[in-house]
Amino acid sequence: MNGAPSVRLPGPDGASAQVSLHGGQLLSWICGGRERLYLSPRARFAPGQAIRGGVPVIFPQFSDRGPGPRHxxxxxxxWAQAGAGRFVLRDDDATRALWPHRFETELTVALGHGSLTMSLRIANIGMDAFDFSAALHTYLRVDELARARLLGLGGCRYLDxxxxxxPGVQQEAELRFAGEFDRLYPDTAPELRLREDDRGLDIQARGFPDTVVWNPGEALAAALPDLGACEHRCFVCVEAAxxxxPVRLQPGESWQGTQTLIARESG
Structure with missing residues (x-):
């Protein structure tokens, strides 16, 4: 895809997924004849560049909440492919220069009937404990952001x-989007639903305690060189995080978080 090394994963009922080895990043999930993820038409596929869209793997730092590189x-x-639907990243000299720990990160992608499951496992393979943050920065495609609404966060506290x-508490049962939106919801419900017209997408999380919801809004989207004007209307990010x-891992310990997306054509 876009000339970058990637792996196509076939699924039932004609479904498929595409995973880039750069970033270990899911780029596409086709289900029910529709693309369910958003990938920017201006996404950059180059060494050292993050790919805008799909499902970037955030590790070992979330945003600028730490001294290392953002996200x-x-x-x-x-990353390396380690089996069907299994991708692995291990520490090396370059990663240890940024974060001085030995680790193994594994992403597993599984396609079901109308579903996509992504599992992220972090293992401490060194001799010292470490702290990390992680997220699956999932760009969910919508036809028109103004018609989309996210259910399941009513009454939840957030950091804006x-x-x-x-800090704040969400009062609305259905979250709608107007302008830039960037909230971290700690300790949220494990199941959300994104609805647009007569379609729905269930978003389930296990192991990930938090949810991040993000959309850049019109002004920021236009200013991002790998996104562009009006592209914010085509997606909303709902991240399992x-x-x-931070999560603390002792030597020999591992942690796992899972996000499952389930398509509901009746909304």
Whole structure:
């Protein structure tokens, strides 16, 4: 895809997924004859560049919540395929220069009947404990953002990154989007639903305690060279995350988080 090394994964009922080895990043999920993920037409496929869209793997740092590169380095490193639907990133001299720990990160992608499951496993293979954050930065495609609404976060507290992490509580049962939106919801419900017209997408998480919801809005989208004007209307990011508080792993321990997307054509 786009000239970058990638792996196509076939699924039932004509479904398929495409995973780039750059970033270990899911780029496409076709289900029911429709593309369910958003990939920017201006996405950059180059060494050291993050790919805009799909499902970037955020590790070992979320956003700028730490001293390392924003959103970590996993999304700009080259991963290895380790089996059908299984992709692995291990530490090397370059990663240890940024984050001095030995680790193994594994992404597993599985297609079901109308579903996509992504599991992220982090293992500490070194001699010292470490702390990390992680997320599956999932860009969900919509036909028109103004018609989309996200259910399941009513009553949840959040930190608003557009207001320097000002805390709040969501009052609306259905979240709608107007302007830039960037919230981290700690300890959220494990199941959400994205609806647009007569279609729905269930979003289930296990192991990930938090949810991040993001859309750049019109002004920021136009300013991003790998996105562009009006492209914000084509997606909303609903991320399964461990970001509000770092996860600590002792030597020999591992952690796993899973996000499952289930298409509901009746909404």
């Amino acid at each position: 970590g380095f996993a999304r700009v490193r080259e 990154a557009t207001l320097r992490d000002e 461990a970001a509000a508080a």
